[in-house]
Amino acid sequence: MFDLLVDQGNGDQSLRSLLPFVRLQSFTPDSPSIGRTTLDLANRNGLVQRQRRVKYKERKIKAVFLLSARSPEHFYLYRDALAKLFVQDVPYYITHTFTPGVRWKVVCDDVFDREKNREKNYREIELEFIALDGLSESKYTSETALNVAGEHFFPGMNIPDQNDIPYRFKDVADFKVYNASDVTIYPTEHDYTVEMYLAGTNITVANRTTGESLTIKTTLNSTQKVEIRRQYVFVNDSAGVKTSGRFPSMAPGYNSFYVQNASAIDIRFKTRFYYK
Structure with missing residues (x-):
């Protein structure tokens, strides 16, 4: 109608x-x-x-x-x-x-x-x-299954044929994240947050596709929740963590991420998608 x-x-x-x-x-x-x-x-x-x-x-x-x-x-x-x-x-x-x-x-x-x-x-x-x-934005985020079967995403929104696009990565240090947007998305200005549970010292999260990386200059254990919100890094909801670089943006399509210096990894990407 x-x-x-x-x-x-x-x-x-x-x-x-x-x-x-x-x-x-x-x-x-x-x-x-x-x-x-x-x-x-x-x-x-x-x-x-x-x-x-x-x-x-x-x-x-x-x-x-x-x-x-x-x-x-x-x-x-x-x-x-x-x-x-x-x-x-x-x-x-x-x-x-x-x-x-x-x-x-x-x-x-x-x-x-x-x-x-x-x-x-x-x-x-x-x-x-x-x-x-x-820009227009998707009504649903990456926490909703990214396929056209559920009637949350539709043709024209850059949805791949693959039925199960992951946005959570556990116990893997090298992975690809799919951005269905027409444009690059940035944590600083878009509805794009990342939740992580990591163990290690001076852990780096990097995106080969954009050439950006963030290093968290402290020691973390896997029970601490690290969250990227806007340009800030929160550990157990507290800001002021020492870092270098910035959390990577995501270019349209697949983005090649990797994590260094972490013995435990659990990362969840939460984002809307944006369209010209």
């Missing part, structure tokens, strides 16, 4: 159930927009990109809704209800039912035309959402 799902903190609710007098007519996100940092060097042709990492800018989503009323009085009530639903103080999530596996974090701040067309009690109203992150 062609509809919009709205999550303002209480889970997905269909537009048809929230506003039965409104129908979604179209849902059109702008194409991705990138901001690059470049240099213009006198002895080089063109421009030089300064960093491998790029910024995805916020983007517009144009949506058209058909509002139908039985009387002029109802039209004005319904018009106001549409504005009250979408114009909110804080961001919320919307999902188009034709792409049910991903959601957009949005606001709806710009003025939109709500004038009645003379004697008509129906009208198409175009709204413009701003997708703040510039």
Whole structure:
């Protein structure tokens, strides 16, 4: 069914159930927009990109809704209800039912035309959402089985044919982690955390694919929970652990990880996936 799902903190609710007098007519996100940092060097042709990492800018989503009323009085009530639903103080999530596996974090701040067309009690109203992150994100994380059979992930979300994609690695020092995103994901800005139980001194966790690594400069035992949250390393929920480097990002596709100086290993990756 062609509809919009709205999550303002209480889970997905269909537009048809929230506003039965409104129908979604179209849902059109702008194409991705990138901001690059470049240099213009006198002895080089063109421009030089300064960093491998790029910024995805916020983007517009144009949506058209058909509002139908039985009387002029109802039209004005319904018009106001549409504005009250979408114009909110804080961001919320919307999902188009034709792409049910991903959601957009949005606001709806710009003025939109709500004038009645003379004697008509129906009208198409175009709204413009701003997708703040510039990307859509998976509604489920890697803790949900990454396959299309469970109706949590869908075609177009880079799901491999393999039925069982692991995100927990125990007693193995060399392994591959799959990032189903279109883009590189970073612990510092995405919903990407890692929980580890390790034993050893000066343990290093590295990603060959991105060339990044983190070394925890202390002695750990396998009962201590090490968690990567944003740019911080927590041991048993306490910060301030001495480290060097940074926990690796994950490029799209398979990432080759390895662990050094650990006699016991149990690592669980928890992440959403992000799409252009």
